[in-house]
Each structure stands twice: as structure tokens, then as C-alpha cells.
Amino acid sequence: MTPWTFFVTHRSEIWSATLDHIALVLVAMSIAIVIAVPLGMFIVQRPALRTFSLGVASVLQTIPSLALFGFLIPIPFIGGIGPRTAIVALVLYALLPILRNTYVGLTSIDPAVLEAAEAMGMTNTQILTRVRLPLALGIILAGIRTATVITIGVATIAAAIGAGGLGTFIFRGVAMVSDAVILAGAVPAALLAILADLLLALIEHRLRVQ
Amino acid sequence: MTYSVKGRSAPLISQLSMSVNSRETLVLLGRSGSGKTTLLRLINRMLVPSSGEVVVEGKSTVDWDAIRLRRHIGYVIQEAGLFPHFTVAENVGLVPQLEKWDPARIAARTHELLRIVGLDPKEFAPRRPAQLSGGQRQRVGVARGLGANPSILLMDEPFGALDPVTRSQMQHEFSELARHLGKTIVFVTHDLREALLLASRIVLLQNGEIVASGRPQEFLRIDHPEVKAFAASLQSVPGVPA
Numbered sequence: 001m002t003p004w005t006f007f008v009t010h011r012s013e014i015w016s017a018t019l020d021h022i023a024l025v026l027v028a029m030s031i032a033i034v035i036a037v038p039l040g041m042f043i044v045q046r047p048a049l050r051t052f053s054l055g056v057a058s059v060l061q062t063i064p065s066l067a068l069f070g071f072l073i074p075i076p077f078i079g080g081i082g083p084r085t086a087i088v089a090l091v092l093y094a095l096l097p098i099l100r101n102t103y104v105g106l107t108s109i110d111p112a113v114l115e116a117a118e119a120m121g122m123t124n125t126q127i128l129t130r131v132r133l134p135l136a137l138g139i140i141l142a143g144i145r146t147a148t149v150i151t152i153g154v155a156t157i158a159a160a161i162g163a164g165g166l167g168t169f170i171f172r173g174v175a176m177v178s179d180a181v182i183l184a185g186a187v188p189a190a191l192l193a194i195l196a197d198l199l200l201a202l203i204e205h206r207l208r209v210q
Numbered sequence: 211m212t213y214s215v216k217g218r219s220a221p222l223i224s225q226l227s228m229s230v231n232s233r234e235t236l237v238l239l240g241r242s243g244s245g246k247t248t249l250l251r252l253i254n255r256m257l258v259p260s261s262g263e264v265v266v267e268g269k270s271t272v273d274w275d276a277i278r279l280r281r282h283i284g285y286v287i288q289e290a291g292l293f294p295h296f297t298v299a300e301n302v303g304l305v306p307q308l309e310k311w312d313p314a315r316i317a318a319r320t321h322e323l324l325r326i327v328g329l330d331p332k333e334f335a336p337r338r339p340a341q342l343s344g345g346q347r348q349r350v351g352v353a354r355g356l357g358a359n360p361s362i363l364l365m366d367e368p369f370g371a372l373d374p375v376t377r378s379q380m381q382h383e384f385s386e387l388a389r390h391l392g393k394t395i396v397f398v399t400h401d402l403r404e405a406l407l408l409a410s411r412i413v414l415l416q417n418g419e420i421v422a423s424g425r426p427q428e429f430l431r432i433d434h435p436e437v438k439a440f441a442a443s444l445q446s447v448p449g450v451p452a
Contacts, residue, residue, distance in 0.1 A: 110291070110294075112287055112288070112291035113293060113294070115256075116285070116287055116291030116292070116354075117293070118256060119285035119287070119364075120280065120304055120305055120308070121277045121279075121280035121282075121308060123277055131293060135294065135295055
């Protein structure tokens with residue numbers, strides 16, 4: 001069986017796995033953004049917490065993904081078999097690029113601009129919302145873009161713990177020693193990553209100042 | 211008044227006492243590290259004195275609300291420090307906007323200020339700082355400092371980053387402007403030539419202390435080694451007539 005005939009005969013199954021995959025990534029990314037962006041804002045003024053949270057996020061990133069999925073399974077509430085555990089793992093992976101870029105974006109602003117903002121009588125909240133965040137937005141988005149591409153890739157492994165998605169075909173193909181089945185999962189996953197990267201690059205480009 | 215920082219043996223500003231007269235242009239002259247910028251930042255409560263007090267319009271800066279005080283005092287810095295994501299009009303209208311003026315009044319004020327600093331409002335109001343030359347940016351910086359029509363203007367080496375030709379032009383224009391505005395101006399520089407051109411009074415700082423002060427005409431005659439050091443910097447290049 002050629003990859004193409006497999007693709008054609010299983011297209012509805014592949015399509016639904018693709019939608020599952022996108023859902024996994026979207027949910028995980030939304031949670032990661034909601035955690036990492038405010039945390040990045042919070043650690044700007046707090047060096048001890050900054051070292052700690054960036055350190056933890058970096059360590060999480062170094063854990064092999066299959067191992068992380070495995071570690072999470074026995075943990076109550078967040079563990080078990082299925083998409084919930086996968087989402088927890090994906091969130092943990094996505095944290096570092098977003099957290100680091102939020103922090104870097106907020107702190108790499110021209111000191112003269114911040115001095116002017118303070119001297120003009122802006123309150124700390126105004127400096128954050130009207131100067132720091134808009135100027136950091138491009139860099140924060142670059143972090144979100146990196147995290148999204150990573151998450152799309154790592155989400156294929158989530159199939160190993162029964163989370164569904166395009167990884168289902170990859171694992172099945174490996175078990176069947178069938179390139180055609182592996183490709184039915186790998187090609188759409190790669191295309192998703194490329195599309196997400198392009199789309200976010202476009203948004204990032206629009207929002208970056210100058 | 212003294213200002214010192216923990217962990218440093220010598221205070222940045224040491225037992226300094228001075229006053230600024232209404233509507234004068236006081237130039238704080240000194241080398242890098244002499245304390246002139248620190249002194250400026252003590253005036254709008256970006257810093258608070260360790261002992262003694264800074265009195266602005268009859269009230270100690272610690273009794274002022276910091277935000278109110280800063281919106282009440284114009285501030286212009288080197289390289290302008292313009293907000294790169296704001297248009298020229300948004301930069302100039304920032305303090306009026308923070309003070310919740312109505313939009314029509316902000317627009318009128320912004321256009322008036324751009325004309326005052328020699329920029330055509332139609333052409334420049336919608337631009338972003340990145341689309342301006344260094345001199346134009348600095349003009350916008352001055353206009354922004356004048357935004358809500360403060361009676362006091364603090365300027366920290368505003369022309370320091372400009373090329374010499376533009377700088378000289380801006381200095382002459384600004385000395386005209388300062389005369390018309392009738393504002394109390396405290397101007398920081400390390401350039402004696404600039405001080406002599408703009409000042410109604412020059413105060414020379416060294417290691418956080420005042421070592422000399424006087425009107426420009428008499429300043430160069432003051433017998434102090436630091437005055438002489440600055441005067442020597444005025445000496446022209448050999449072979450070029452003064």
C-alpha cells in the first residue's frame with residue numbers, strides 16, 4: 001500500500017485526528033500563555049522568584065517528553081490516561097519559551113524610554129500596560145510561536161498515553177512497520193507546524209514596532 | 211541637602227544648598243559623575259534626599275504626590291527617550307492625555323507645540339519616532355516636555371547625542387525659545403559652550419558639591435581649578451581662529 005492510497009482511504013480518520021491534535025495544542029497553549037505571560041511580568045521586579053521560575057521551566061524542558069508523559073500518569077487529578085495528562089505535559093513544555101521571552105521582552109526596553117515614562121508622571125501600572133507590554137509584544141509573540149511549534153511536535157507523542165491526535169498514526173505505523181501509516185501522522189503534523197509558524201510570524205511581524 | 215546610596219562611602223550629593231529662581235535658566239555644569247543628573251532627579255522626586263529637603267513651589271518633594279509633581283514638571287532627556295510605539299502627536303500629547311484633557315484640546319496643544327519647536331504638525335504629527343532624524347526627535351522631546359504647559363522644565367543633556375552642526379543649531383534655537391517661554395529651566399550639561407550660551411546662571415558641580423556659580427559673563431573669571439579645567443576645554447584647535 002502506498003502512502004497516498006492509505007491517505008485517501010483513511011482521510012476522514014486522519015482529518016479527525018488532525019482536529020484532535022489542533023485541539024490539544026490550542027488548549028495547552030492557551031493555558032501556558034495564561035500562566036507564563038503574567039508570571040513573566042511578575043518576575044521582572046523579583047530576582048529570587050525569577051531565578052527559581054526560569055530554572056524550573058528550564059529543567060522541565062530537559063525531561064524527555066515520553067518520560068514526562070510516563071511520570072504524570074500515576075499522579076492523582078492531573079494524571080491518568082488520556083488528553084488531560086497530555087495537556088499538562090504540553091503546558092509544562094511550552095512554559096519556558098513564553099516565560100523567558102516575556103521576561104526578556106519586558107526588560108530589554110531602552111532605559112531612556114522607561115526613564116521618560118517615569119519622569120512624565122506615568123504610574124507603574126501605566127508604564128507596564130502602555131509602555132513595557134506594547135514594546136515587548138513582538139518578543140513575547142516570538143516565544144509563543146516557538147512554544148507552539150514545539151507543542152505541535154511533542155503532541156504527537158501524547159498518543160502514547162491515549163491522548164489521540166496525529167501521533168496515533170505514527171505509533172500504529174511503527175507497530176505495523178508501515179511507512180505509509182507513519183507518514184499519515186507525520187506529514188499532517190509537519191504541515192501543521194509549518195502553518196502555525198507562518199501564521200504567527202505574520203502576526204508577530206505586524207505587531208513588532210519599527 | 212544630601213543624597214547618598216547604601217554601600218557607597220561618599221554621598222552623590224553632599225550638603226548641597228541652592229535655590230532656583232522663577233523664570234531663570236539655571237545650568238548645572240559638571241563632568242560625568244559630578245552629581246548633576248542626580249540633582250535633577252531629586253527635583254521631580256525620581257529620587258528622595260537622604261537628609262535635608264528639596265522644596266518645589268513651597269512644598270517639600272516628599273509632601274508632593276510623586277505622580278502629580280512629575281506631571282507638573284516638564285522633563286527632556288538625552289536621545290529624547292521618545293516612545294517608539296507612539297506617533298509624534300501621541301508622544302507630545304502624553305502628559306495632557308494622562309491628565310485627561312479632552313481630545314480636541316490635546317490635538318490643539320500638540321499642534322501648537324510642534325509649531326513652537328519648528329516642526330510642521332501636518333507632516334510630523336502622524337509619524338513615528340523611527341521616521342525622524344536625531345534633531346527632529348530632540349525637537350519632539352522638547353515639545354513633549356512642554357506638553358501640559360509646566361512652569362518648570364528639567365533638561366538632562368538634551369542635545370548631547372546630536373551631531374555638532376545640529377547641536378549648535380538646536381542650542382541657538384532653544385536659547386531663543388527659552389527667552390519667549392518664560393519658564394523656570396534647570397538644564398544639565400557637561401559642555402561649557404552650551405552653558406555659556408543658554409544660562410542665566412551657571413552652577414558648577416564637582417563630586418556632588420557646588421564649587422562655583424555665577425552669571426555667564428562672570429563665570430570664566432572665577433578662580434577655581436575646576437572652572438579653569440572647563441575653560442581650558444573651550445580653547446580652540448591649534449591653527450583654527452577662535
